[in-house]
Amino acid sequence: MSTTATNFPSGIKPGEFSSETIPSSELSQKSVLNILNNKCYNSLQHLKQAHAIILRTDHFQDHYVSGTLVKCYANPHFNNFTLALKVFDNIPRPNVFVCNILLKGSLEHEEPHKALSCYHKMVLLNSRPNMFTYPPLFKACAMTGCVKEGVQFHAHVVKLGLSEDGHIKSAGIQMYASFGLVGEARKMLDEGGGSDVVCWNAMIGGYLKFGEVEAASELFGCMPVKNVRSWNTMISGLARCGMVESARALFNEMGKKDEVSWSAIVDGYIKQGCYKEALAVFHEMQREKVKPRQYILPSLLTVCANLGCLDQGRWIHLYVERNSFHVEAMLGTALVDMYAKCGSLDMAREVFENMEVKEVSTWNAMIGGLSIHGQAEEAIEVFTKMQGESIKPNGITFVGVLNACAHAGMVEKGLAILDSMKEVYGIEPEMEHFGCVVDLFGRAGLIEEAEKFIDSMSMQPNAAIWGALLNACRVHGNVELGEKVGWILLDMEPQNSGRYALLSNIYAKAGRWDDVTRVRKLMKERGIKTIPGSxxxxxxxxxxxxxxxxxxxxxxxxxxxxxxxxxxxxxxxxxxxxxxxxxxxxxxxxxxxxxxxxxxxxxxxxxxxxxxxxxxxxxxxxxxxxxxxxxxxxxxxxxxxxxxxxxxxxxxxxxxxxxxxxxxxx
Structure with a gap:
């Protein structure tokens, strides 16, 4: 960090201020605050030097100074909230200014319980809260699920006459909505004055979070003032509730749209599996000359990945490079996944190798990509390298590795990896992992071993397990077992058209046309429609x-x-x-x-x-x-x-x- 003599007391050279070199008489409150605000933001060393000066010159008794010191220590850049707490605990009778700083810092460091403890100390010290105290407290209650405390804070707000403050109201509405108490949230909106557009948006968001679409739509319709956030809240909520066409209709009604509006529609279509529609929205963005922001790009890459649109995916990658976007973990992972699913493994590898920071999801994307391309040995190599980088695998990692073994017929290796999950990594295998092993046996033609494995499972096999065995029976022509498993599946998943198709295929290959007719008749009786190949x-x-x-x-x-x-x-x-x-x-x-x-x-x-x-x-x-x-x-x-x-x-x-x-x- 570069330093200059600006704002330093006379005679102090840059980078050399300390409690030994600054006379008390030359250090005013203003000088101390200037040092804290301008010299200590990104340097813990400078902050500790300033702290020493403050203690030596008795400025620690000044709440503006000690509060600012707490604020500097609470800077998320230092990633050490403990220091801020220690300073706060040593401040004699901290006033509301100091306490509010700690409340905000507690949330920034995701320590909501510390915020609740701070308020308790305020009450004991008879420190009168103000309008800046309660928004972070309401948020802390929402984060921790502390309903009782949240209701008490609301009572304090009413008692102190702060009920009409818009910031407090909107935070309180969001808190009640997070508890599922939408009735209480609505009372807070309707009572007294101060309900601005932010409060109305919070209430609409609360309704939609719990699927109360009709109430949200009614409130949206009677809003006295709407902003872009109002429209976005409705569009996002409708899409989240599976009503993507209603969300699209509202989107089309909007006047001015921002990146959040476009992102909400894209995400809504993705969640419903409507990838072509999501891609159409992306094309519309391009026609409207809307430049996508970085946060929407992973969603757009998901669309390209699922449709196999390599050209569009490449365009997005070039757009990232032209705009010098930082390829952080989420964006990098989406790029790896897109290239792998679009059949360009070389580009997936290149993005993966060039990423500075890789999260477990990034490694999973690379392993999964190699797996579905049949590159089993390379997938296992990446898995080994992952451990060398001290990245702990998770359940998804093992699904990718086991699938790789299944597609390559590596039975012994797959079984060894399954055994290592619990013994080496402490991860309890789940149904999906067992399904991979059944598939592993089945693809290798080891039908009897697959059946024995299912019998030895510690949990009741689900439809996915039986489905893997049924597919193996179809591939290897085991009509007798296939028939048995097929009818088990038709009882378990009577609405799954794929199960009927597999069983019919087994009968057809065996020339048992009467049984094919029987299965198709059952489908008709149950109203099952086959999924057309596309x-x-x-x-x-x-x-x-x-x-x-x-x-x-x-x-x-x-x-x-x-x-x-x-x-x-x-x-x-x-x-x-x-x-x-x-x-x-x-x-x-x-x-x-x-x-x-x-x-x-x-x-x-x-x-x-x-x-x-x-x-x-x-x-x-x-x-x-x-x-x-x-x-x-x-x-x-x-x-x-x-x-x-x-x-x-x-x-x-x-x-x-x-x-x-x-x-x-x-």
Whole structure:
């Protein structure tokens, strides 16, 4: 820290002030306060020197001086609130100015109980609180859930005649709302005067926090004055309550919007899984020339990650670099996750390696990204490096590592990692980890071992556990066990269409068409709708979605012509449709036609039609890719000389020169 002689008593050189060099007669209250406020903000050494001067010159008795000293020690920059507390405890009869400083500091250091203790000391000393005392106290009660104390503070506010202060009111409303006492919060809003727009916003936020949408909407409608925060509170609350379309309608009504408004809509769509709609909002932001602030970027990157929009994700990364944004842990983690989920592992690694500060979530994103790309050994290597950096893994870390082992068939390694969770890291395995192990056995064809593992589990298996076993039965053709597990799942999750589809697939492969009909009849009786397969491809920053039988795309005629030419080339090279995956008892020719119209093949044909030779194609499918499409994609990569990266519901497939990175193990 640089120092100058400004504000120092005469004869004191910069950086050399101490209790031995400054005569008491030359040090006024103003000089002491100038030293504290201008020289000690970022230097603990200078602050301690100033503290020594204050003690030697008897200025510690001055509450303005001692209070400012407490304020300096409470600076979050020093990350040591204990020093501030020690100074406060030595101040004789601290007045309200000093106490208010400690109250604020307690919250800044997330020590709300210290704030409550400070107020207790104020009461004992008969130090009269003022309007600045109660907002931090109400906040402290909200943070700690101290309902009784909060009600007492409210009573003190009324007794002292401070009920109409807007800051106190808004803090009190937020406190009551945090307790779920929205009725008490509403009374505070309605009683007396002083209820400004901040108070109304706090009340609306309180209603929405507990899902009282009608009351919030009614209050919003009758507000005498609304500001941008009012609109944002309603939009955020509606989106949080799952009413994203209502939030969007309100957003469209707004006049002036700020970054929070845009962020609320994006986050709302993300929470509902409406990634295309969230991306459309992002495009609208760009058209309106709204420059996204740093805090909205992780949300936008989440959208790109889930849609596989690499071009948009790259744009955001370049935007970060052009604006010299600091890539802190949250933003860096979102970038790693986006690149990994968009199939660009090299860029994910680059961002990861260049991050100065990595949190456990950052390591998890990298491990998870490597896992779904089938890079098991590298995922385990990153896991080992993580421990070398003294970053303690959590449950999510082990899900990523166990998944990596499952996708690579590393059974012994996976079991060793499961054992290490509790023995080495003190983490109790949960249902999700057990599900990974069942998947580990199942993918390796060890169906009997998977079944034994389920029987030995310390907890009752859930649907995810049985689902992993059912999928293994489908892959390895174990019809008897698959049938048993399938019907268990239909009882556990009668509304899950995926379970019916898996069981039907097992019956269809075995040629048991009567049982296929039985399952489909049950679906109809229960009103179950199947999830249609859909595939998206990002083309020049625009997402194109294709579904089987959907002819809404403006280029559908050209796409089908390209699809026919593509399939004809595959047949010439020896491709034979795998009709065992068709779950209908229809003629073979009809089965072949049905396979040709799978959404991923349509997306692939569109990609070949719209891009130059040699361009890498990236496709995202919402369901697991079928065996027939997987075989077709391998041949297309060889015939057309294309790299194709497909993400299905389970993992990534990198097709190149007729081979797939999964080695037909998925």
């Amino acid at each position: 595939s998206v491809i990002d083309m020049k920053g625009r997402v194109h979605e294709f579904k089987m039988g959907d002819g809404s795309h403006p280029q559908m005629k050209e796409i089908y012509l390209m699809l026919e030419r593509m399939m004809e080339k595959l047949r010439v090279e020896g491709y034979s449709p795998n009709t065992s995956t068709v779950m209908f008892d229809i003629e073979e020719e009809e089965k072949e036609t049905a396979l040709e119209r799978h959404s991923e093949k349509i997306a692939l044909a569109f990609g070949l039609l719209e891009t130059e030779p040699g361009t890498t194609l990236r496709i995202v499918k919402n369901l697991r890719v079928c065996e027939d499409c997987h075989s077709a994609f391998k041949l297309v990569s060889q015939i057309y000389g294309r790299d194709i990266i497909m993400r299905d519901r389970v993992r990534y497939h990198h097709f190149r020169n007729g081979m797939c990175s999964c080695k037909d193990f998925w």
